[in-house]
Amino acid sequence: MLQRLREDKALQGLLLIAPTLLWMIVLLIIPLILTLVVSFGRRAPDGGVIFTFTLDNYIRLLGLQPDCLNPFACFDPLYVSILFRSLSLAFNTTVIVILLAYPLAYFIARAPHERRNTFLFLVLVPLWTNFVIRVYAWMMLLRTQGAINGVLGWLAGLLGIPFTPLEMLYTPGAVLVGMVYEFLPFMILPIYTSLEKIDPSLYEAAADLGANALKTFWRVTLPLSLPGVVAGTILVFVPVMGTFVVSDLLGGKQVILVGNLIQRQFLDARDPTFGSAASLVLMVLTLIVTLFYTRKFGFGKEIVV
């Protein structure tokens, strides 16, 4: 037996991977299958699940009622608009984050070697400061009597202009700013990684061939850094789609995203079947977007930084 274990590399491999694989099956794959099964179930009066097969939850998500014959008369856009809002917020966040992260990553990648670590350190600290704490920081800034209004009021006082504090917290804008802040470092690091790998002789070659700085960037730097942008997009887009903390604390009751919808079904409304259906739709939506995106631009190895 022991002899066999020493010689059989395949068996060794299986034994080595067994605990991890067990964990992934029990806590990842089975829960996903269970979510699928529950989403076809019906809510029990006590908030539990009756296992049957019904499409009611999905029909409700589409804004229709299961026993309504005329889809135009009973269409309720509530859930469709929540899905759409989440998608467009995730899209806007990703675009803004790319625009902010790229120049910074470019700056760090072009900085002298000994300084790069210091800059990376400055990027990593906000990344690892707790998620909830970072949202709290924006609550302090955006409140009606918060730091931003304080500074604006002080400036207005200096210039002698009348000033009424801006209502910034609990608006869609606050949620967007919060999302950008939360996920910006996730974009900086992969872009930096791919920019750093570019061989400097390529720039020299481009210059020798007569390209100016802008053309070199457009034809050499940008295409070679695309894998980093792709990886960063996945690292930003996927969590923004599912987050409920930012919208909960900065959006109040004004901004409801898929994440909030799912969370409420599980904790307040006590309808896990509807929550599971929403969760699956969320998963499929993000998978479609990321698959489409990676097919088009290639899968970024930089995803693990």
Next chain:
Amino acid sequence: MNPHRRSPFVVVMTVLVFLFLYVPIFVLVLYSFNASRTNVTFEGFITAFGPLQMQGSLVVQSPCGPFHWFCDLTRNQEVMTAARNTLTIAFVSTLISTLIGTMAAIALQRHEFKIKPFAQLSLYIPIVIPEIVMGIGILTLFSQVFTWVNTTFNLPPDLRLTLGMGTVIVSHIAFSVPFVTLVVQARLQGFDPSYEEAAMDLGANELVTFWRVTLPMLLPGVLSGALLAFTLSLDDFVITFFTTGPGATTLPIYVYGLLRRIITPQVNALSTVWILIVLAAVFLIQRLENRERA
């Protein structure tokens, strides 16, 4: 062309983005020294040391001086319990996920077996699906299994399976194992097998070779995997939110619960301590990585 030449646009953007990243943190830290108990506006520092003296909602004098809220924090039993829970969860889940993640990385990099593509694929799933999907999936699994066990065996109330430290730890392992595995796997890829071959040639068996050659060379990778797992666990909110139960409140969960009701300088003091710990941790990791590269 000078590779370090910078366009003014890039420099200005860099400064602005760094300001955007750090102004909120600065404000957060500043308010942890706020004299105002209501913490709505910044009312200056607490300047005097001495027995606690209040003037309305302002703290005029405190035994800890400007660090009043930090001292206050240490007396908050809920915070201390939450901190202990957070650290316990992080330590246990890091230990287990580092061990099994390293084993998995060796298997994936060094061995050929049938289900390898499936195993590798399953490790990518947590990265491409939103955390909340994983969170509610695990919650559903636990609640279904626990209800079934509790009713089938008709367990007395004190023996019933419930959500708590155990469920949080098990779930944290699930999301950190893929990261540990991928980090260690990346280190293994750049490995020169000739050292191990040399050890074998000199008469060491597989076990001795692994213990004396492979493991020491792998150690920096394992350590950065462990640190990553540790910070992921400390930082986690979503998975913990769905898998935690009575008596297993972690710091992020505690802070979130608090933020929905009141805002006190105590939360800022807690945040400041947290940021200091992160500063130290990031510094440590960078030193570790540099040493490895050198």
